[in-house]
Amino acid sequence: MTIPEISIPITEIPLEKNIKLFIKREDLIHPEISGNKFWKLYYNINQYLEQQPEHPFIVTFGGAFSNHIAAVSALGKEQGIKTLGIIRGEELENKWQENPTLAFAHTNGMAFRFVTRAEYRNKESLTRDLQKEFPNALIIPEGGTNHQAVKGIQHMLNEGTKSFDYLCTAVGTGGTVAGLSKFAEEHQHVLGFKAVNDPTLEDEVFKLSGKKNFNLFEAHDGSYGKITNENIRFINNFSEYYGIQLDPVYTGKMMRLIFKLIKEDFFPENTSILAFHTGGLQGISGANRMLEEQNRPLIKLMKS
Ligand SMILES: Cc1ncc(COP(=O)(O)O)c(C=O)c1O
Structure with a gap:
């Protein structure tokens, strides 16, 4: 970035x-990567890309209206990075098209995985599983918040x-x-x-x-x-x-x-x-x- x-x-x-x-x-x-989202992602993304991953891939978390999900999807499109959003609420699985944030993220190429609220709350175990499944992915926490942010x-x-x-x-x-x-x-x-x-x-x-x-x-x-x-x-x-x-x-x-x-x-x-x-x-x-x-x-x- x-x-x-x-x-x-x-x-x-x-x-x-x-x-x-x-x-x-x-x-x-x-x-589209507006306000604090740009700055919270800036070092996270650049540090990841410096490692020159062969198939760059970002996984992150958010609710149905998440500004962070919208921003990460836009960033993925801009930088040519595949993105996956872990979305709170399994009920959205069949109606995400009606949600303007998720529809926008989808047009930016983001794929979704919908999880129950209980699964979503247990983010540590969710993150561990995702890290095993996608060992080369950059997994960004909810809201993008970490020391790099x-x-x-x-x-x-x-x-x-x-x-x-x-x-x-x-x-x-x-x-x-x-x-x-x-x-x-x-x-x-x-x-x-x-x-x-x-x-x-x-x-x-x-x-x-x-x-x-x-x-x-x-x-x-x-x-x-x-x-x-x-x-x-x-x-x-x-x-x-x-x-x-x-x-x-x-x-x-x-x-x-x-x-x-x-x-x-x-x-x-x-x-x-x-x-x-x-x-x-x-x-x-x-x-x-x-x-x-x-x-x-x-x-x-x-x-x-
Ligand atoms: C518009 C807006 N303002 C403020 C915040 C709060 O930022 P933080 O999660 O870093 O507290 C967010 C979440 O990223 C946001 O989307």
Whole structure:
């Protein structure tokens, strides 16, 4: 993978307070391997390809709407690498075509293996079996999170991010927030907004980053992937006011909680906050399909 020669914009979100809020549009790094996914995969893939495998093959894991699955499939297509997705939920076996994320991954050439939720939870044994079955494959964990992923996240930071007091990101498997924590400046504080109700994340992030300069907030509205009407309203208002599309699972929930914290005076006056837009916009069509079935308001998609 080569780093695209684009400069990622940092855009101000104007506030009526003595606090500065900016968003770094990491989602623009690549049209399909977007945001943190690009950086989490960067060292994993390049290290694997340096070994010049005869038949490069990537196996990874994800749920039906996984941004990571979409990104890995796109990467496979771009780099000419075969990919296999281990997908949570055996019920999808006969209806994956109706799921926009899996249909997209399939058009990129990804093959699927559907497993039960119990099998999926037992990822260690699943990974061991896969490693035996495909000894030359690169097996990437769920969400792409490992030490190589953490290393890649350093590229989300640069000269332009050094002066901010707070660095904010949505949290799924913890690799992104761990990378920000590991590579942040001494004076910076890292805030992670959990899209998953997982009490072990705090320890996992510390294991990966080795630093205690972060705090995690519960931003999941009860469970992973839950989309409340308040969330939809927030995302639609945000794109209307600021011209930036957010997703309903990660960035929308993060931004909504940042706004709430600002309102509650969590951030001291004169501080500056940088929130990372980590992508995830491919998930909107799947979310809207589900919302439509439930006769609920839809997420407006900005024209790009
Ligand atoms: C859009 C988006 N934001 C944030 C995250 C959370 O990243 P991590 O799993 O590294 O915590 C993900 C998952 O990769 C994601 O797809």
